[in-house]
Amino acid sequence: MMTDPTIPVTEDELHAYVDNELPAERRGDVERWLATHPAEAERVESWRSMAEALHARYDSVVNEPVPPRLDLDQLDRRPRRWIIGAIAASVAAFAVGNATGWVAHGAASSPSLLQNLTGEALDAHRLYVVEVRHPVEVPGEEKAHLQQWLTRRCGRTVQAPELEATGLKLVGGRLLPGPTGPASFLMYESASGERFTVYATKAGIEAAQMRYVAEGNTSALAWAERGVSYVVSGSSDRTRLTQVARLVYDQSERVGG
Numbered sequence: 001m002m003t004d005p006t007i008p009v010t011e012d013e014l015h016a017y018v019d020n021e022l023p024a025e026r027r028g029d030v031e032r033w034l035a036t037h038p039a040e041a042e043r044v045e046s047w048r049s050m051a052e053a054l055h056a057r058y059d060s061v062v063n064e065p066v067p068p069r070l071d072l073d074q075l076d077r078r079p080r081r082w083i084i085g086a087i088a089a090s091v092a093a094f095a096v097g098n099a100t101g102w103v104a105h106g107a108a109s110s111p112s113l114l115q116n117l118t119g120e121a122l123d124a125h126r127l128y129v130v131e132v133r134h135p136v137e138v139p140g141e142e143k144a145h146l147q148q149w150l151t152r153r154c155g156r157t158v159q160a161p162e163l164e165a166t167g168l169k170l171v172g173g174r175l176l177p178g179p180t181g182p183a184s185f186l187m188y189e190s191a192s193g194e195r196f197t198v199y200a201t202k203a204g205i206e207a208a209q210m211r212y213v214a215e216g217n218t219s220a221l222a223w224a225e226r227g228v229s230y231v232v233s234g235s236s237d238r239t240r241l242t243q244v245a246r247l248v249y250d251q252s253e254r255v256g257g
Helices: 011-018 024-035 038-058 072-076 111-128 140-154 238-255
Strands: 091-093 169-177 182-189 195-202 207-215 218-225 228-235
Touching: 011 024, 011 038, 024 038, 111 169, 111 182, 111 195, 111 207, 111 218, 111 228, 140 169, 140 182, 140 195, 195 238, 207 238, 218 238, 228 238
Parallel strands: none
Antiparallel strands: 091 207, 169 182, 182 195, 195 228, 207 218, 218 228
16 A cells, blocks of 8 residues: 655654554655654654663563553542552551651551552552553643643642652653542653652541552652642662652642642
8 A cells, every 4th residue: 555755744653653553554654754854763763762661661560451440430430438458568667767857757647548549559650651652641841731730630739849859850640540539640750761650649648657668660658748648659779769759748848738
């Protein structure tokens, strides 16, 4: 089947080309177009390198089924009752040196709910970090719109933390089901393709001490403050995760949830 090589190459076609999803009859046209557009060819090659890095890091979880509780239809349903102890065996109180004011603040705690929230956040993290073309609903370039949208839907102030100090750039975010309503889900990425996510939702916990959980090659730090629960998920390197989570914590304190 012949195609018209004069048809402009679209952004979607470039992504499909990288993902080997472009129809064979169009592939030659795209390759010829790239040969005459070196800047676009360089951009496509950077996407390919990123895709390879993500596959190398996350292929072990890419084929896991989508957990039913992440079904977006849940957003408009009544709050659910939570089963206690989903990941209780793997969660432990987390304390670091003299950082007591940050890690062990807050006398009140609701571990069973926070544990289940952590499980939700880890499931969402594993589901979306493997995505190359559609990891988020709203891209980081539309940060102002993303924050306004999530603030409106979640019924609380949502501000994407600035994590450049840890080498992470905002990829974007999406809306997810939470235990008592919508949850905000923000994704960050390093130059090497390492990804971290920040899951936050109202959860009926006024305050809860920070807790650490590790599952395979992924780990998370979770806490609650002013009725909002936060889960930062990412690297199995606990020191690296702590560095990222501390920045999120410091900024969420200023925002006030």
